Amino acid sequence: MQISHSQLANMEQRFRATLINSIPGYKCLQMVGTSNRDGISNIGLFNSIFHLGANPALLGMVFRPLTPEHDTFNNIMETGHYTFNNVLPWFYKQAHQTSASYPSEESEFSICGFNKQYLSEFKAPFVQESNIKIGLEFRECIDVSINNTKILIGEVVHILLDEHILGDDGYIDHTKAETVTVVGLDSYFTTQQLERLPFAKANGKLNKQITQHKV
Amino acid sequence: MQISHSQLANMEQRFRATLINSIPGYKCLQMVGTSNRDGISNIGLFNSIFHLGANPALLGMVFRPLTPEHDTFNNIMETGHYTFNNVLPWFYKQAHQTSASYPSEESEFSICGFNKQYLSEFKAPFVQESNIKIGLEFRECIDVSINNTKILIGEVVHILLDEHILGDDGYIDHTKAETVTVVGLDSYFTTQQLERLPFAKANGKLNKQITQHKV
Numbered sequence: 001m002q003i004s005h006s007q008l009a010n011m012e013q014r015f016r017a018t019l020i021n022s023i024p025g026y027k028c029l030q031m032v033g034t035s036n037r038d039g040i041s042n043i044g045l046f047n048s049i050f051h052l053g054a055n056p057a058l059l060g061m062v063f064r065p066l067t068p069e070h071d072t073f074n075n076i077m078e079t080g081h082y083t084f085n086n087v088l089p090w091f092y093k094q095a096h097q098t099s100a101s102y103p104s105e106e107s108e109f110s111i112c113g114f115n116k117q118y119l120s121e122f123k124a125p126f127v128q129e130s131n132i133k134i135g136l137e138f139r140e141c142i143d144v145s146i147n148n149t150k151i152l153i154g155e156v157v158h159i160l161l162d163e164h165i166l167g168d169d170g171y172i173d174h175t176k177a178e179t180v181t182v183v184g185l186d187s188y189f190t191t192q193q194l195e196r197l198p199f200a201k202a203n204g205k206l207n208k209q210i211t212q213h214k215v
Numbered sequence: 216m217q218i219s220h221s222q223l224a225n226m227e228q229r230f231r232a233t234l235i236n237s238i239p240g241y242k243c244l245q246m247v248g249t250s251n252r253d254g255i256s257n258i259g260l261f262n263s264i265f266h267l268g269a270n271p272a273l274l275g276m277v278f279r280p281l282t283p284e285h286d287t288f289n290n291i292m293e294t295g296h297y298t299f300n301n302v303l304p305w306f307y308k309q310a311h312q313t314s315a316s317y318p319s320e321e322s323e324f325s326i327c328g329f330n331k332q333y334l335s336e337f338k339a340p341f342v343q344e345s346n347i348k349i350g351l352e353f354r355e356c357i358d359v360s361i362n363n364t365k366i367l368i369g370e371v372v373h374i375l376l377d378e379h380i381l382g383d384d385g386y387i388d389h390t391k392a393e394t395v396t397v398v399g400l401d402s403y404f405t406t407q408q409l410e411r412l413p414f415a416k417a418n419g420k421l422n423k424q425i426t427q428h429k430v
Contacts, residue, residue, distance in 0.1 A: 113423030
């Protein structure tokens, strides 16, 4: 079937939001840990995180048009620090619950059952229950005028992880970690590895025959 | 284990690139179809695609510091059109091969065994073998000065998909589609759904007890 631009424009709003959020496929899911200057902690659930560069190590994330009380954004602006924490199969329900709209003075850590973990001189809390944790320092905020979103860029300044998850060549084994992925805003998945492939070379051999079958 | 900012800065370059590319987890994987003004088609493999908004329907993608011969970028600038095409388990090897560096005058479609599919008045080819295809029109290019990358924003103007993949509420069922996801640049995965959860409400009931176990 084919959906045209004008059909998209005329869609019922929630239908279109669900469609556009889910159509690109699996996304990078992170619980974002922050704290305001009074030490009130927060967890926000994000699926709009993307790789921007490895040297320096930069990750981007998208904020929808902001309401004044957006705790995650405000906390990052106040302290300059935030954390990414992966979601695991035994707490994806609690992670999802952090996406509910709680008052700023309440912490999703205690409401949803997570424990805070701090590093000295780093102002944002990590989620103790995660097994891959990234500490970031704010670098840049880009205003996207086309739809009033913001793209926030941070540099990786800390990594905390279980040692067996890190491979000899730097590869993080999310199968061992059991990292959960997401489609849209609400559909959670575990994964099974097909294969890790070698760097593709133009003179490499390839079977061009594509046949639909289960692998 | 803990990796500090200075350890990151002093890492062997490929080790750090592999680490930073793989640490955020599963990513949105798309074959990006384009054509130059002479009709020479191209497929580029991208994993830096993110949701920017549903109304208008906008998706972003990252281009690393550009070499002059970056076909995907040049083609989008020439024609204004590009396509996202999902990767399926029976052709992830061929999809991976499109990431090899071929001369501009050669098309990854024929080299890697994919067929082109065109819509009238839309200049970029879709990958016939994919079962979820998105046609985009270029909207904006943001220069990220911090590391000379570019963020390219496009609006969804066409969607092509098998009808059984689209749910009653607009949800795209990537389990039915068998969409493949990726970690880093080379590690491919299929998925298993845990659950699709209802919208989280602040007054919702939650079992806060997190116990590590297989689900």
